[in-house]
Amino acid sequence: MSEIVSIPKTASGEAYDILIENDFEKLAEAVSKLGINDRKFCVITDSNVEGLYADEVESKLKDIAKLVVRYTVSAGEANKTLANIAEIYKFLIENHFDRNDCIFALGGGVIGDMAGFAAATYLRGIKFVQIPTSLLAQTDSSIGGKTGVDLDAYKNMVGAFHQPSLVYMNMSVLKSLPAREYAAGMAEILKHGLIKDNSYYGWLVNNFSEIMDMESDYVAKMIKRSCEIKARVVTEDALEHGERALLNFGHTIGHAIEKYMDFKLLHGECVALGMIAASWISYKRGKLDTEEFYEIRDMFLPFGLPLTLDDDADAEEILSLTKSDKKMDGDKVKFVLLKKPGKAYIDTSVTDDEILDAIRQLILTDD
Numbered sequence: 001m002s003e004i005v006s007i008p009k010t011a012s013g014e015a016y017d018i019l020i021e022n023d024f025e026k027l028a029e030a031v032s033k034l035g036i037n038d039r040k041f042c043v044i045t046d047s048n049v050e051g052l053y054a055d056e057v058e059s060k061l062k063d064i065a066k067l068v069v070r071y072t073v074s075a076g077e078a079n080k081t082l083a084n085i086a087e088i089y090k091f092l093i094e095n096h097f098d099r100n101d102c103i104f105a106l107g108g109g110v111i112g113d114m115a116g117f118a119a120a121t122y123l124r125g126i127k128f129v130q131i132p133t134s135l136l137a138q139t140d141s142s143i144g145g146k147t148g149v150d151l152d153a154y155k156n157m158v159g160a161f162h163q164p165s166l167v168y169m170n171m172s173v174l175k176s177l178p179a180r181e182y183a184a185g186m187a188e189i190l191k192h193g194l195i196k197d198n199s200y201y202g203w204l205v206n207n208f209s210e211i212m213d214m215e216s217d218y219v220a221k222m223i224k225r226s227c228e229i230k231a232r233v234v235t236e237d238a239l240e241h242g243e244r245a246l247l248n249f250g251h252t253i254g255h256a257i258e259k260y261m262d263f264k265l266l267h268g269e270c271v272a273l274g275m276i277a278a279s280w281i282s283y284k285r286g287k288l289d290t291e292e293f294y295e296i297r298d299m300f301l302p303f304g305l306p307l308t309l310d311d312d313a314d315a316e317e318i319l320s321l322t323k324s325d326k327k328m329d330g331d332k333v334k335f336v337l338l339k340k341p342g343k344a345y346i347d348t349s350v351t352d353d354e355i356l357d358a359i360r361q362l363i364l365t366d367d
Helices: 027-032 050-061 082-094 109-124 135-141 171-176 179-196 198-206 208-212 216-236 243-248 251-260 267-284 290-299 315-322 352-363
Strands: 003-007 016-021 040-046 067-073 102-107 127-132 146-151 154-161 166-170 335-340 343-347
Touching (some): 016 216, 027 166, 040 050, 040 109, 067 082, 067 109, 082 109, 102 109, 109 127, 109 146, 109 154, 127 135, 135 171, 135 179, 135 216, 154 251, 171 216, 179 216, 179 243, 179 267, 179 335, 179 343, 198 216, 208 216, 216 243, 243 335, 243 343, 251 267, 251 335, 267 335, 267 352
Parallel strands (some): 040 067, 040 102, 102 127
Antiparallel strands (some): 003 016, 146 154
């Protein structure tokens, strides 16, 4: 199958296409259409993905490139640092990359963020292409031009908006994902339905078995729909002045949990917990009824996502960490809540007591 989702020109960059394919066969053709033939290409990847796909991707690109070089980062969120970005700059300088050359991000969300940030800031900006290899990256982080790194474990505190020139997705790579990584990607996909499209959310719930078994027709439909939702939101608000912030549903408490757990939980797992907490606040405010809240919470489980934290987790410490979130609005937390499934809104009136109560609900042992 071949599917295309197009993103028009926005305030943060030129128009580009998201190509959804079953292999890498059309990669060189798609890159050629960008007008960067016979240029230097740098494939940035990580130590997990390198042995799986780097050789194949480079072999496709060598047919149209002047030179293809590879830079490999040690896998893991802990390596998403300014120090490692500096090493990428040095590598590009040593290989004489100029503004007409191109970076390729081959990997999951961490590599996409790092390669994109390097591209945004090297020589004040060069082209880059996203080749996402995780479900989370294919349906969320590779789309929309957000790039960045962590600073002393504070997630994505340094970054830039820099749109890719192309997003090329090979769905077959998902088969090499560990089950836990695939499940983590489902958190962002469920988020798309909960904030924007309740019928899509219902479809996900009704077909969870086929989706978790990676039946190709279901996965293809899911990836395309999530890309369409993400594309629509980022097009309407490229620089996150308003509507785009809805994509942060679950992320305020999720990021705090991620840091509290020293990144021992995956990003998607923390976002799932954050969405449960935000749904709890929505429920306590009377926006969701009892059945809606518990259905949202309980449906994370069949998708392989956690519902609770260990009973010794420190709710006060997690609350404190929400204050360092980059989405703060002055001294207020910019929270995304649900009016109903499929309809989200931004609220800056959420109190510390409400956040603490929601975190404690995660810590309670499920009966």
